[in-house]
Amino acid sequence: MSSDLNWWRGGVIYQIYPRSFFDSNGDGIGDIPGVIAHLDYIAELGVDAIWLSPFFTSPMKDFGYDISDYKDVDPMFGSLHDFKHLIEEAHQKGLKVIIDQVYSHTSDQHLWFKESRESRDNPKADWYVWADPKPDGTAPNNWLSLFGGPAWQFDTRRGQYFMHNFLASQPDLNFHNPDVQNAILDTARFWLELGVDGFRLDVVNMYFHDAALTDNGLADSPEKQFVGADKVNPFTRQYHVNQMCRDENLDFLKRLRAVMDEFPGTTTVGEIGAPGGMKYMAQYTSNGDKLHMAYTFELLEKEHSVDYIRGTIERVEQNLGDGWPCFALSNHDVERSASRWGKDADDPKAYVRTTLGLLATLRGSPCIYQGEELGLPEAEVPFELLQDPFGIEFWPEFKGRDGCRTPIPWLNEAMGGFTSGGHPWLPIEPIHRQLAVGEQGVDTESTLNFSRQLLAWRREHPALKDGRFEWLDSDKDLLLFRRVNDQESLVIALNMTSRELPVEVSGSAQTVPGFQAATGDRIPAYTLAAWTE
Template sequence: MLSNTELNWWRGGVIYQIYPRSYFDSNGDGIGDIPGIISKLDYIAQLNVDAIWLSPFFTSPMKDFGYDVSDYRNVDPMFGSLHDFKHLIDEAHQRGLKVLIDQVYSHTSDQHEWFQDSREDRTNDKADWYVWADAKADGTPPNNWLSLFGGSAWQWDTRRGQYFMHNFLDSQPDLNFHNRDVQDAILDTARFWLDLGVDGFRLDVVNMYFHDESFTDNGLADSPEKVFVGVDPKNPFCRQYHINQMCRDDNLAFLQRLRSVMNEYPGTTTVGEIGAPQGMKYMAQYTSGGDKLHMAYTFELLNDAHDPDYIRKTIQKVEDNLGDGWPCFALSNHDVVRSATRWGQDAKDPDGFVRTALSLLATLRGSPCLYQGEELGLPEADVGFEQLQDPFGIEFWPEFKGRDGCRTPMPWINEAMGGFTSGGHSWLPVEPIHRQLAVSEQTKVDESTLNFTRRLFAWRKEHPALQNGDFEWLESDPALLVFRRTNAQETITVAINMTASALPTKVEGQAIPVPGFTQTGSDTIAAYSVAAWVH
């Protein structure tokens, strides 16, 4: 019987996201792999995180780098084998690390056997497993829905003589979750990995499982609350209000079915990605009641706005809307420009800014998600058009350069290939600036961002209020972020100054040291600094 702490480790647990292609290449082919991750588990454990989340490593043609799955129950050979993955689980668990894996349920690759069967004709047993629709009388698609990756969300299939729906690439057909057999197959997939020993799932685009079966046209995103959050606003996709294409209430019953499966495996968890208009609404809806998702995160802190007023209002929206749900916060991931650049590019002290941003992530109410390289303070890499791999970036270049800049190889040592591979090439180029910030360079500097991150998350573990305490904003200078975290054991007030100027503050309580920062006085907070008090 697991204790309550063991069952609910995810409430306040720190998650470290790994993009397997870019973490460590163990065999010299230029692509990161599962044995490479295993070799770095000691490094990960030293970050004082509680879990790792692996982006997709399943069998795939890799047109969207693993988010186009052709076999949900196997490892793509470029990453290793199922045996390697089981070894990773065992090694991670020996170090006290939980293992979460990406699950891409909304769509498959067009190479998946389910789709190959479905497109054969309109009467086979998988005919209704994907979203198919007849053309309009003039031959055009059934409605105006758009793909995030450009153009219509519909692709004509000559074999079946119908259009199929795709929210992403036309090689990523959407599954039809209105079909109970599809739901059952997906839940069986979840059980497969849970039986193998994983501790939970990150659910890709969890709000996109269902569509309006009447195929009603999308309206215009004619007010701010109707604009899709998580995509470059220049993308035509953002001009529509996608309430018919996704975010359907039908999803709630399926999430309850999924939660029932998770409950068969005590101590496991789910975190859902929500890219949507009014993301807070769905974040609350999907995590309320303890019978759907355990956690969810939206893109409100993964965009360009970073001024203190925006952060304050955004977090307050979470607090006002979430109720009994639980948030997961990230400042960077594999889909957005790294936070050191996206938020901190104009900072007068870039290193100081990175550390205050990491401190914000570590002290908010919720479960922090740290993206690989964030602990090194890596800025966005500069990937030229001729080196791009991301189909999203290739389609929208140059206004949007895609996601390759945050996916370049992890720098382990300061040499040409960054210690990422023993071969002479890597699937994306190693950013020269990153080599100077390599793990080997930062490990030997006591005050480096890497060593700061290690101490920051160790400090977080020492304070229960930071892991699961309530959250309350306090009055302060408008440019300063001051909040209180409270649980039965302690009350902590945190003040974060993400600006280039010292700011006045007045907080009662006993000052406590925050790793990496020196509080110079009781009435001011230094530029790019963090202070804390206990009560």
């Protein structure tokens, strides 16, 4: 294991969606022993850490993001003993382990909520966000749920509404109550004591709400638009600063950081979906006393023009100050980047490689979503096989998240080598089978072997891990920047277009695996080029 306490600063993170990684027992659902079985594959990829999406006890209404026991493993995924074994095996292979933590809400099956809803005067009565109806019996205010409809559900036992930013079975915790904060910090300490190396914090900007329950206004300008929700969703029509992104969040994040600091070498990365997300990204990572890293949804949107990518990076660099970003182009919530960005490319395979090159060279910590290293496109899941409640609600304009969550293809066979059973929880995408690990592993020109070579090349250049970022003058369609630290100065040129572009760079040209070399003053289409100065 690395002794570098700042390993996360520029470390490459590999996101695992356990349900779809590998099924070890033939029940059609991926599990923790399945992750252990393929740790060598991950280590050989050349990443520094794995991040596991939720595997905690849950009724699975939102596939693990509705937790009913923060301190145990759902039997579907294995046991706490299996998870401890995973930590041991990962650490032996030089991999850090980051796990999802879902603090803003629980399942309605959590013992805390079961007690809270029993009466208005029990010990946990104020652990969730409860409010009386308006005089006409309607919800307390106009807040909306991300998953459709009001953010309020009436409960007959208390005669009150409870708040839910997501499903009605996912009630929001009341972080204005110090007891709730203490219970959550106790949860964090439990996993840190087990040996995890960090947390990915789900919807980290949604912990607090406006205690006065002030109505949301209209999202009547671009800066008020929520980033990270499909535009067919009525949720995007409101300006959600009363429902989330409250200043009180900063004090709680400082408390959480103090707990993390008890365990040197651990880290946090926060997910921020919000209007003006860059502002909160900067706020939450400033001064070294809150989050270590954060990411917003700008590079997870469908827009991918060179101007948009440059503008996003510029906003990060201008706003973040002493904070540190985490960049992802794909995850378990959005259409895979190979389809979302690359489906209209003249050479989709070459375009995918260039996007991976972008991810590997920006200032920040890259996060690769399982299958991204294979160049997997979005899977087609018919309505009758959908599992995602988000997609079922908004079909067909928004097909939900199942298309990016289908099982990883290990072999080119009927069940993709994912399961020995006949019924995976989501169907195996036929196109994915042709891109299986077994097929790509023996093909020296495959996207998988390219990804391995790219990450190995990245490790050879210390400036790409923690160096500063400086823009250089270039053609408007070229991304040209310098990464520099005390050890080296490296110029990166990224041509994400389908045509050759002019480039003016001095320095010693580097061979970047998998890309054509820039010649003279030209850089080929879909190419990453580099020069040392």
